[in-house]
Amino acid sequence: xxxxxxxxDWKHFKGAIKQNWARLTDEHLDEIYGRREQLVAKVVQCYDxxxxxAEGQVRDWESRNHDVFAETAAEVRKHVGVxxx
Numbered sequence: 001x002x003x004x005x006x007x008x009d010w011k012h013f014k015g016a017i018k019q020n021w022a023r024l025t026d027e028h029l030d031e032i033y034g035r036r037e038q039l040v041a042k043v044v045q046c047y048d049x050x051x052x053x054a055e056g057q058v059r060d061w062e063s064r065n066h067d068v069f070a071e072t073a074a075e076v077r078k079h080v081g082v083x084x085x
Contacts, residue, residue: 007034020061023047 006013014029017039023046024032032038036058043054 003034003036006036010034016065017061021046021057 010033013034017029017032018024021043024042028042028046032042040051040054040058043049043057044051047054049057
């Protein structure tokens with residue numbers, strides 16, 4: 001899972017994150033901005049779980065959304081290729 005792609009296309013992922021972790025506010029999402037470690041920290045904070053539990057939740061979410069990550073990675077590669085020409 002390459003979170004670099006998530007960071008580049010954060011607007012695309014915010015809705016999916018919000019669906020999974022409804023307690024995260026728009027302000028939290030702005031602070032996270034596609035950074036996995038920030039997502040884990042906010043899940044710990046907002047859901048009062050251990051870091052290990054939050055890591056597990058994020059891994060589970062990643063595995064359920066692997067197709068979205070693949071699509072985003074393909075789009076980013078396409079745009080990077082166009083920019084290099």
